[in-house]
Amino acid sequence: MQRTPLYKFHVDAGAQMVDFAGWEMPIRYAGIIEEHKQVRTSGGLFDVSHMGRVKIHGRHARKFLERLCTRRISDMQSGQCRYSLVCNEAGGVRDDVIVYRMDEDEFLVVVNASNREKLLEHFDQVRATGDFSLKIDDQTLSTAMVALQGPKVMDLVGKVSKEIPTLKRYRFAIKNLVILKLIVSRTGYTGEDGVEVILPSGAVDMAMKLLLKDVNPKDPNAPLKPVGLGARDTLRIEAAMPLYGHELGEGISALACGVDFAISMDKHTQEKGERFIGQDALERTAAEGGPKHKLVGLEVEGRRRVGQNDVIKSGGRDVGHVTSGCLSPTLDKVIAMGFIERELTTPGTGLTVSTGRAEFAARVVPMPFYKLAKG
Numbered sequence: 330m331q332r333t334p335l336y337k338f339h340v341d342a343g344a345q346m347v348d349f350a351g352w353e354m355p356i357r358y359a360g361i362i363e364e365h366k367q368v369r370t371s372g373g374l375f376d377v378s379h380m381g382r383v384k385i386h387g388r389h390a391r392k393f394l395e396r397l398c399t400r401r402i403s404d405m406q407s408g409q410c411r412y413s414l415v416c417n418e419a420g421g422v423r424d425d426v427i428v429y430r431m432d433e434d435e436f437l438v439v440v441n442a443s444n445r446e447k448l449l450e451h452f453d454q455v456r457a458t459g460d461f462s463l464k465i466d467d468q469t470l471s472t473a474m475v476a477l478q479g480p481k482v483m484d485l486v487g488k489v490s491k492e493i494p495t496l497k498r499y500r501f502a503i504k505n506l507v508i509l510k511l512i513v514s515r516t517g518y519t520g521e522d523g524v525e526v527i528l529p530s531g532a533v534d535m536a537m538k539l540l541l542k543d544v545n546p547k548d549p550n551a552p553l554k555p556v557g558l559g560a561r562d563t564l565r566i567e568a569a570m571p572l573y574g575h576e577l578g579e580g581i582s583a584l585a586c587g588v589d590f591a592i593s594m595d596k597h598t599q600e601k602g603e604r605f606i607g608q609d610a611l612e613r614t615a616a617e618g619g620p621k622h623k624l625v626g627l628e629v630e631g632r633r634r635v636g637q638n639d640v641i642k643s644g645g646r647d648v649g650h651v652t653s654g655c656l657s658p659t660l661d662k663v664i665a666m667g668f669i670e671r672e673l674t675t676p677g678t679g680l681t682v683s684t685g686r687a688e689f690a691a692r693v694v695p696m697p698f699y700k701l702a703k704g
Contacts, residue, residue, distance in 0.1 A: 333378035334473040334533040342547075342555050350442035352379040355557040364560035365658040368519055372479030373556035374540070377518075381445030382472055382527060383452070386435040387463030394428060394436055395603035397455060399583060401596040405430040410499045410514050412591050414583050415448065416607030420614060422577040422586065424448055427516060429501060437468075437512070437527075441573045445469060455606070473530045477540065478523035478564075481552045486513075486524060489539060493524060506536060518561065520568025520699055563655045569626060569666065569696035575637060575652040576624055576666055584611055585620035585668065587696065622649055622668040626696035627682070629663040631689050632656060635682045641667050641691070642681040648673055651682060657698065664698045665691070 330353040339346065344355035355376065358364060367373050385394065394402045400413035409430050415423045424444040429437040440448050445467075452465050477486065483494045492502055493513050501514035512527040528536050544553050562572075569587070571577050576586055583592055594612065597604040614620055629635055634656050641649040654665030665682070673680070678693040 331379075331470075333376055334530040335376040335378060335475070335537075338533075338537060339376065339555070344555070344557060347558070349558060350379060352442060354379060355555070357557040357559045358555050361557070361559035361563060362658045364554070364556040365563050367554050368479045368521060368556055368560065368564055369659055370480065371551075372477060372482045372485065372523075372553040373519075373560070374553055375476040375478065375556050375561055376473075377476050377525065378473040378530075379442040380469075380474055381440040381442060381448070382468045382474065383438045383440065383445075383449065384435070384466040384468050385438060385452075385463060386431075386466070387461075388434060389461040390434045390436055390463045391601070392603060393456065393459070393461045393463055394438070395596070395601075396459060396605060397452070398426070398428060399592045399605050399607070400428070401593045401599065401602070402428060402430075402436075403596075403599075403601040407432055408500055408502065410501055410516055412499075412588075414577075414586075414588065414591055415451070416583050416605065416611070417579055418607055418610065420582050420584070420607040420610035421579040422573070422581055422583050423451060423579060424573055425571065425577055425588070425591075427514075429512070429514065434463075439474075444573060471530055472527055473533050474525060474527050475536075475540070476517055476519075476523060476525045477553065478517045478519040478521045478556075479553075480521065482521075482523040485540075485544070485553060506532065506539065509535070511536065518568075518570055519564040520570070520697060520701055521564075522701065562653075563658060566653050566655050566664065566666065567657055567659055567697065567699035569698060571624075571666075572653065581668075582611070582614055582620040583607065584614055585623050587624040619671060621671060623671045623674050624652070624666055624668055625674050626694045626698060627651075627654075627665040627667060627680070627691045628694050629654070629665055629682055629689050629691040631663060633684070633687070633689065634663060635665050635684060635689065639665075639685075640683040641669050642683055642688070643670075643673055643678075648680070659699055663689075666696070669693075
């Protein structure tokens, strides 16, 4: 297994380490529920260095990403991030990504750890078949990435930089730390406000001291504490954020995943627009009335967590399956996401979830389950 530049930090903090997509990562420190609540009430620090970071630059970088991404790229401004999907020819999801526009012909693409090698191969194939003039630089191993999430995070960040708290959502700034360059974006995967920081791997110790200035993570009342992958999962489920291998996949139509905002079916009609890979298939699906199954949110009776592949039923008939579920620490109820027949997706629709050993009443509810209050 590979180790991130923060491995020693995790061990010193008492983390339980596990294999995640070939990386030795912390699943928990104090405990998943405690860490979850720490993020919702104060602040959490996550190591997300296992995520892939790929620099794409050159004369055709913009055109190349227009071909790859379901979201429009040409109208992005320098300093802007944009969530997008990368599809296969059948309209299934190869991955979901965050695209950073660094300059006119320079971009950074953050991809999921489990899909990094697959996407690098895909990028090379598309570059070769499309005769694009550009360079693809995998910077994953030469950089690190940390996320700071929670209601008190921006106040803490403001002590280091007055500029960062003024950033709008999905914008980023490049900051200099002595002789090192940091990319700080107002993005995250928890449903809370916060930032994600990309930095050279050799700068981790210096950056951690700066980020944790005047903060002792072992203090029970510390405003910022380390958080593992376990709580990261329950946080993203509450925020109804999809995860590859659960709500997203090669065999799942991009139109079924609840992220229609990230699919610009008309971008090829706009200036400098390009058709994206998989668009033909998605247009056919849309013309047929949409995918037969769509992602919904569920509230489930009882206290037992339901999980991936549990069967969803209506009137005793199998109508779909659960993709993710948890006993929500914030809402104190069992919540889940799952794909069901599109005719049953109206909020309030009564269903049943079968775990194989027991069945639980459930109903369709709007997503996200948890939404950050404005202001």
